Amino acid sequence: MAYLCLDIGATKTLVGILEEEFKSIEEIETKNFLRDREEKIREWSQIENFDEVAVATAGPIGEEGRTIRPPNLPQDEIPIGEEFQEFFDKVEVINDCHAGALGEYVYGSAKTEHLVYLTMSTGIGAGVIDEGELVQGWNGNFAEVGHMKISDHGECGCGAVGHWEALCSGKNLPKIAESMVGERFDKAEQIFDRYREGNEKLEPLIEKVKEYNAAAISNLINLYNPEHISIGGSVGLNQFDLIIPSSEEKIRKNSINDLPNIEKCSLGEEVVLKGLKALIKKGREGDYREF
Numbered sequence: 001m002a003y004l005c006l007d008i009g010a011t012k013t014l015v016g017i018l019e020e021e022f023k024s025i026e027e028i029e030t031k032n033f034l035r036d037r038e039e040k041i042r043e044w045s046q047i048e049n050f051d052e053v054a055v056a057t058a059g060p061i062g063e064e065g066r067t068i069r070p071p072n073l074p075q076d077e078i079p080i081g082e083e084f085q086e087f088f089d090k091v092e093v094i095n096d097c098h099a100g101a102l103g104e105y106v107y108g109s110a111k112t113e114h115l116v117y118l119t120m121s122t123g124i125g126a127g128v129i130d131e132g133e134l135v136q137g138w139n140g141n142f143a144e145v146g147h148m149k150i151s152d153h154g155e156c157g158c159g160a161v162g163h164w165e166a167l168c169s170g171k172n173l174p175k176i177a178e179s180m181v182g183e184r185f186d187k188a189e190q191i192f193d194r195y196r197e198g199n200e201k202l203e204p205l206i207e208k209v210k211e212y213n214a215a216a217i218s219n220l221i222n223l224y225n226p227e228h229i230s231i232g233g234s235v236g237l238n239q240f241d242l243i244i245p246s247s248e249e250k251i252r253k254n255s256i257n258d259l260p261n262i263e264k265c266s267l268g269e270e271v272v273l274k275g276l277k278a279l280i281k282k283g284r285e286g287d288y289r290e291f
Ligand SMILES: [Zn+2]
Pocket: 146, 147, 156, 157, 158, 159, 160, 163, 165, 166
């Protein structure tokens, strides 16, 4: 049995060929993948007769695995499910944060039935496992947490103002940095690099980001009552110490529920692909954990 797994993120797309384990993982820039996808899909259909294709994509996702105005992808509507169905019999499309939650739940270090997987990357999103089941919502877009309002400032890619993603995502941090400290940055990574090198002007920005994150994470704790919060995505994985308050006080202040463990995702950048593996296994065996 062989499966094709895709993790379509805002900047890069990971393509994994799964047998019992991942045989190979290839990285493609998302804008190139989306541009050339017809050709790539045809190519994959010719190299192997995959038993199933599992696609995780930045959402929101509509019917037939079609993305609907995703704020962090370069195209407005991508009928990715239908495009794969032209060549493959079995195709499943899932929100990438939901796949991340499944990956952490099945293969990660957190042994719990109540988990939030939070990605902090170009955008911000989450997947929730409750009682050992993935919560999907009525049309598969549960926990679009990046679009919770936490301030009266900051324009979000979705068009609204004051969303968490508008203030703390990799895409928007350079804009916030410019408005707060008057310096221009091409990428969020540069802001953190300069700060680590000793640029003290960035201190208020780093403190503000921690404050926003503390407020938003408290909301997740109050709403979803998780035992564990796993934080992934490039900003979450690489800048964890600078964006998540080290003292629990800031988060505790606004949390009525008991504090969960809050840790960096144990599976790094492959968490979403691992989640697709779990999804395929559930389809085959009826249980995420039996494989
Ligand atoms: Zn928004």
